[in-house]
Amino acid sequence: MASAPEAPAATDRVPQLPTRDRAVIWFGLLALSALAWLYLARMPMAAGDFGPVGARMLAALPAATADASITFMMWAVMMVAMMIPSAGPTIATYAAIARPRPGFRAVHVWMLVGGYVAAWTAFSAVATVLQIALQRGAVLSGAATATPFAGAAILAAAGLYQFTPLKDSCLSGCQSPIGFFMTHWRTGAIGALRMGARHGLICIGCCSMLMALLFVAGVMNLTWVALISVLVLLEKATPWGRTIARVAGVAMLAAAPVVALMR
Numbered sequence: 001m002a003s004a005p006e007a008p009a010a011t012d013r014v015p016q017l018p019t020r021d022r023a024v025i026w027f028g029l030l031a032l033s034a035l036a037w038l039y040l041a042r043m044p045m046a047a048g049d050f051g052p053v054g055a056r057m058l059a060a061l062p063a064a065t066a067d068a069s070i071t072f073m074m075w076a077v078m079m080v081a082m083m084i085p086s087a088g089p090t091i092a093t094y095a096a097i098a099r100p101r102p103g104f105r106a107v108h109v110w111m112l113v114g115g116y117v118a119a120w121t122a123f124s125a126v127a128t129v130l131q132i133a134l135q136r137g138a139v140l141s142g143a144a145t146a147t148p149f150a151g152a153a154i155l156a157a158a159g160l161y162q163f164t165p166l167k168d169s170c171l172s173g174c175q176s177p178i179g180f181f182m183t184h185w186r187t188g189a190i191g192a193l194r195m196g197a198r199h200g201l202i203c204i205g206c207c208s209m210l211m212a213l214l215f216v217a218g219v220m221n222l223t224w225v226a227l228i229s230v231l232v233l234l235e236k237a238t239p240w241g242r243t244i245a246r247v248a249g250v251a252m253l254a255a256a257p258v259v260a261l262m263r
Contacts, residue, residue: 002054016096017092017095017096017099018029021095022092022095025088025091025092025109026088026092028110029084029088029091029113030085030089030112031086032080032084033080033081033084033085036055036078036080036081036084037081039077039081040074040077040078040081040222040225041222043074043220044057044222046067046244051118060239061186065131068128068132071128071131071132072124072125072128074219074220075124075125075127075128075131075219076120076121076124078124078214078219078225079117079120079121079123079124079211080117080120081225081229082211082225082228082229082232083116083120083203083207083232084113084116084117085233085235086155086174086203086233086236087113087116087199087203087231088237089177089237090174090199091109091112091113091116092110093177093181094109094112094177094181094192094195095109097178097181097193101187103187103188105189107189108189108192109192110186111189111190111192111193111196112192112193112199113196114193114196115192115194115195115196115197115198115199115200115222116196116197116199116200116203117191117196118193118196118197118200119196119197119198119199119200119201119204120200120203120204121204123204123208123211127211131144131215131219134146134150134215143218143219143220143221144215144217144218144219144220145216145217145218145219145221146215146216148260148261148262149260150215151216151217151259151260151262152217152256152257152259152260153256154212154215155213155216155252155253155255155256155259156161156211156218156252156253156256157209157212158209158210158212158213158249158252159248159249159250159251159252159253159256160244160249160253161209161245161249162209162245162248162249162252163246163249165207166205167205167206168242168244169205170202170203170204170205170206171206171235171236171241171242171245173199173202173203173206174199174202174203174204174206174235175236175237175241180195180199180202181195184198184199195260203236206235206236207232207235207236210228210231210232211228213228214228216259231244235248
């Protein structure tokens with residue numbers, strides 16, 4: 001049964017993973033992210049793009065359901081592409097802490113990853129519903145790009161969020177893996193899954209408004225997706241994350257009136 005008594009203490013020093021184990025973890029994470037980016041680069045836009053079998057399966061669904069399924073798949077894969085690299089330090093820290101402990105199995109690391117991806121997949125479902133609603137309300141174009149006023153509002157909201165206590169708290173949780181595991185440690189495979197999901201929720205609190213920026217230049221604009229991915233990585237994985245978040249917030253607020261005046 002999962003429990004928390006074996007959490008690392010504040011004075012614990014995180015052991016170093018053997019080079020081979022560290023390489024395997026990072027190779028797996030980067031390969032997963034790379035495959036997701038490859039999917040986005042070749043993104044299927046219609047049922048026929050999924051091949052004969054996929055096309056038949058989607059053709060059996062109502063048109064609206066098929067379109068929603070494609071949109072959800074896009075969001076879910078995009079979140080893997082964008083968020084897995086920035087979660088790498090937390091995943092590697094978990095492996096380093098858990099590896100010497102009794103009962104540890106390598107699969108526990110991937111259970112942690114699974115929980116993290118599950119949280120962002122749930123976020124993708126919400127984003128899909130929001131995108132469909134905005135498209136039906138003519139707030140988004142066919143390319144899922146917001147109108148100038150809507151784009152400006154998203155930029156302003158995202159910029160303001162960069163200065164909120166919730167952003168600071170969630171960013172701290174993303175930047176300090178050892179701090180996260182000190183307070184949320186669970187043992188075993190299910191414990192790893194739960195910790196991954198919990199960390200994913202914290203990262204959603206940190207980055208959800210940055211994901212909303214995808215609507216400003218178009219959800220399908222891979223250059224824009226890549227730029228936001230870099231911002232997420234810089235915020236979460238560098239010592240200057242809080243300063244970067246503030247500077248980005250100022251830039252978003254400054255850009256909002258410019259976008260509003262676009263035609």
